[in-house]
Amino acid sequence: MHISLNEERCHSGEQPGQERLYSRGEVDEIPDWVHELVVDRLVTHGVIPEGFVNSAVINDYQPGGCIVSHVDPIHIFERPIVSVSFFSDSALCFGCKFQFKPIRVSEPVLYLPVGRGSVTVLSGYAADDITHCIRPQDIKERRAVIILRKTRPDAPRLNSSSLSPSIHSSERRHILKAKRSHRKADPDAAHRPRILEMDKELQRRSLSSRQRRHDGDSSENSWRRADEREPGSRYTHDHAPARRVKMRRH
Structure with missing residues (x-):
């Protein structure tokens, strides 16, 4: 007062x-x-x-x-x-x-x-x-x-x-x-030590921002690889080998 x-x-x-x-x-x-x-x-x-x-x-x-x-x-x-x-x-x-x-x-x-x-x-x-x-x-x-x-x-x-x-x-x-x-x-x-709530919040925002950029880049690259893939490619979006399914006529 x-x-x-x-x-x-x-x-x-x-x-x-x-x-x-x-x-x-x-x-x-x-x-x-x-x-x-x-x-x-x-x-x-x-x-x-x-x-x-x-x-x-x-x-x-x-x-x-x-x-x-x-x-x-x-x-x-x-x-x-x-x-x-x-x-x-x-x-x-x-x-x-x-x-x-x-x-x-x-x-x-x-x-x-x-x-x-x-x-x-x-x-x-x-x-x-x-x-x-x-x-x-x-x-x-x-x-x-x-x-x-x-x-x-x-x-x-x-x-x-x-x-x-x-x-x-x-x-x-x-x-x-x-x-x-x-x-x-x-x-x-x-x-209290200098790394406090304010510092933790800044770190959290920085990590979230980097994660969003990383996710965006990964998604864009994945679709680009899918568009450039030739018909009959043996790989899916995540580069895992495609499963071969044999069809039989009855």
Whole structure:
């Protein structure tokens, strides 16, 4: 489940670099409890400067949940990117590649354990030059993370008309509500060997195609041999000797 509690929410484009912020006022401000219980404590301990955070997102993971490899848009968010983990332990992985149907994930370049109650700060190479993700096998129990960021003042924004002139404010708020998937993911799916259902299906189709071509060629050659055969030939279509039958008159 993904909940936006930020003053500035990012809208994903079709390609990296096309992301834009929603217009001001389209998303509720960060609730006081996020400031009191999380942001203020990080400021007190010197993790982030006061007034830095203007974007907060809560990701609620169920067992087997994941978030695919990505880089937080550099033209949208300043660095660092801060996340605080709750409910259970997990891991943040860098440099993974995802494949789907079924889902599988390559080995990470770096595996970073993130325990319950831990704070992760990404900047420099870790934030800008390599992707990060949460793999399905690393979510064993329910886990929540609050991601705290600061949007750039010059970040591009969507115009109100870009969303759709026919959508009223109340309908837009309904669209931005959190959505929970009722489909349970398989935590062990990414551990399976690479030759899986998808690969077997491709092999099956390839073999079927070759078999159909072979059968078609055999049939055509058989009829051609039959047409070219001279009268009185001693062989049938399958080249077996013809049976000689003697007829007697009574």
